[in-house]
Amino acid sequence: MTQPLSVLALNHYLLLSGVLFVIGLIGFLTRRNLIIMFLCTELMFQAAAIAMIAFGAYHGNAQGQVFLIFILTIAAAEAALALALVVMLYRRGSTLDAETWSELKG
């Protein structure tokens, strides 16, 4: 295992993580393609993963990585289900535009 991370380096990683997260968020909010929206959520997962690993490295233990395993699990599950739903929605509406389904407001 390499040398544990310093706070200064940790801050860099956190900056990177935050930037990626916000880019993912903005992508989720602005893009109207359902698939890209889900892709953006994956990007947000990725940003969280970087923060996790960085914190784990700062503390010098493997818990951050273990958490990443769970994140991967959720991401995989989400991808499987969400993509199945996207395909079904596409079959139903012949479009991937998220606004097509805005009459589902409740």
Next chain:
Amino acid sequence: MVEMSIIYAACVAGAVGLLFLLPRRGNRWGLIGAVLGAGALGAAMLALARVDRASGDHPDVFFYILGFIAVGGAVRMISNPRPVYAALYFILVVLASAGLFVQLGAEFMAFALIIVYAGAILITYLFVIMLAQEAPDDRHPDALTEYDAIAREPIAATIVGFVLLGALLGMMYRGTASLPAHAPHHVADAELALLVGKVDSAMRGADLIKPRETIDSVDPEARIAWVTSPSLDQPRAVEWPAGLRVDNVDAVGVSLLAEFPVSLEVAGVILMLAMLGAVVLARKPAGATAQGAVQHFALGARPRKAGSP
């Protein structure tokens, strides 16, 4: 604090840059946006680098390279109107972050990320994109659909996003400022106390213990193993070979199985349920549309037998 002011200014600049980059018809400001965004990111990192030396070492150059690649890939991912490119740029982000993981000493996770994300999930995305993507106009197969070509409410989203970023960064740096420059010292290779087999095979490989001797216990602090032999009453202390270290996979494995066994099981259950869900969603009774299948199952009726009308 000057650094934080720079970071907030960089947030504003980054927001403007990203706004220029977001897809819209006839976007001519992309380059300016890219420059602005990159400048903002650089400025933020420089501002961080100005922070007191006492809080530790700077990350090395690879961090900056990989970080720029990751952020650039992410920006392109959300700004490229074509979904396939978005997926590919995401692969780039995944690869860059895998590199960062290696930098952080998480080799196992880096490769797991590449395999799972880039290899499995992203390929699924690509499949779905190909399944679901259609051209709005048959004569121009390259034409973009309207919802891909134009971003929705970019200004509001960007403002909200970067306000959130500023707030998060402010909070994070306030929090990390109270952390010690380095985490409290911990015993290196402490996991070896649990990995007696690993120590055993290493010591046998180095001929430090005899075939009939067995390791009684391991003391990671003194880097010795207590060995019992049939010829001696007392166990003797044997020093480890110098090269014996806990590698990343060992650490993750120990943490996963010794610290979070229940969570591991739960993760397995989640994956299985996701699989079942995907099967249910994808299943299409003969003679019925997929949408019909959803209604069918939603109503709790039994699936009809194949062949029935």
Next chain:
Amino acid sequence: MHAMLAQLGHSAGAAAIGQAEVFGSWTALIPLLPLLASIACGVLAFRPSGAKTKWAAWCCIAGLALSFVLSVVLALNVGHGLGHASIFEWIRIDRLRADFAFYLDPLTSIMLIVVTGIGTLVAIYASEYMWGDRGYARFFAFVSLFIVAMTCLVLADNLILMYLGWEGVGLCSYLLIGFYYDKPSAVAAAKKAFIVNRIGDLGFALGIMLTYLQFGSVEFDVIFRQIEQWTAAGMEMSTATNVIPFLLMLGAFGKSAQLPLYVWLPDAMEGPTPVSALIHAATMVTAGVYLIARLLPLFLLSPYALPTVAWVGCITALFSATIGMAQYDLKRIFAYSTVSQLGYMFMGIGVLSSVGGTFHLFTHAFFKAALFLGSGAVMHGFAGQLDVRKLSGLWRVPGWQVVTASMLVACLALAGFPLTAGFFSKDMILAQAFVTPGPGYRLLGWIGLMTAGLTAYYTFRVFFRVFLGPVAYKPGDDHHGAHGDHHFHPHAPGPAINFVLIVLGLGALLAGWVGVGGGHHGWFGGMIHASSANYEVAHEPGDTAGFFGDPHRWMMLASSVVGILGIAVAAYLHLFNRAAAERWRRAILPVAVLAEHKWCVDEGYDLLIRRPLRAMGHICYALGDTLIINGLVALAGWTPRLIGAAVRPLQNGRLQGYGLGMAGGAAMLVIIVWWML
């Protein structure tokens, strides 16, 4: 010195309590038996066959008769002493103690006997009178319930329980006045009674609260002991002690139909006649008199309270007597006479003749019940006819002799004819008015004497008109359409009605004798002097300057003369020369018409109180309700609507819109937490 006196007073109070004989919880049966009867009758009322059997009447009569027997037993046990019975703990909040407990003294005994005794008789009477009415069982349920409430009122050892009974009798009164609920005038009368009583009850309630604040208790013996201590210590009385009697007085005036709250009682005659006899003549309306008699020590604290009571009573007596003279409705005449006699009772208590007041209450119960029940018999027999101009010579109609005789006795008693019940009690009051020193008490006596003459006149006006003279009658509106006017046969009262009338007639004749003899007004005086209504007043004949000897003896003579004079005038005008009566009426036509219209008091109230209140209500409604309250309500309604209209576009169903909101909210939260840390 002061402390010593207080201590003395305290020990005296403790001794008083020590004397109180403790009675067992069997005393609770007195209200409980009528309650059971009421429940039984109520159950019967819900059965379709309830009106077709006399079971309800038997239940009620049995309950009330047993209650009466127990009351007599209780009275014999209490004797001239003081008793106390604790049934169960009722209200105990901090210092406020209001238990379901009974304060038993001779006054209680007398009231109990009157209430349950007259109640039993009226129930017997009603078992025949109400027969065939479809609310037969309901009637008896209400009557029993009334007795429950009335006994609670009378037995109560604290003001709260008394108030419970007070409101209970008010409720029963309301229910029974509006007994014929499909008759609009009955419903209006019931509402009027209830609302007018509310005004009085508000005063009573405020009086109770102020009493509690002043004395720290609502229990009679605690209050009395404290008053004893204060007077012994010569303490300066506060404003509250002056105000309390006036508030309680308001309640008493409301319940006992005194000026200015008397207007409900004549209208209350819309109820069935047995109810008029029981509630609106004999028992409930005397609750106000009872209240003042019971709390006499409290009233004595204020130098203004009792004179006010006396004057209000006297003016009411005169005023309603004048109205009674001009009425033609049999029951209304007696209703005004009730108001007038209640005025006498208040006057009696006001001039410090608590014996006279309560004695008049006692005798009045008999003869007024007899009068009402006799009127009821007439009404019953002549299909609801109550107009004295349309009835004549009933004495000669077969089967009406018992009614006539008992009416005669009761009329004599009301007129104060010598040696009848009313004679003794009225004299007691009038004589005391001349004896007791007070603001204008002598004038009170003269007015009272004059009123006695008027009473004799209007009473015998009725008697001579209805029962004597040539036989002539027209049936009322209630007779069944099958037989026309020519074939109308009045049906004479049956045995139950006759029995009750005989008993009450005997009572009217003889009840006065219990107050005769001995030093202090005989047995009755002894009873009252042993109760909380005791007041030592000078009885020496010597201080009656200007009169010849004993004021009582003198008054007996004077009132006999006045009474007989009234009867003679009535005999001349309404028996021998009815045409003259009409001529006289013409001669004073405006006055007569005005009196017939009750001096336009109702109209005056309408003009002075109801209309301004209504106008004020309209203004308040326009300003307060429509503008401010409705405005506020509308604002409360419109605010969310406007906010909703403002934020409704946010709920556009677009996932990203929600995401934006969520992200913005998260940012806000982070910033808020950041600032707060």
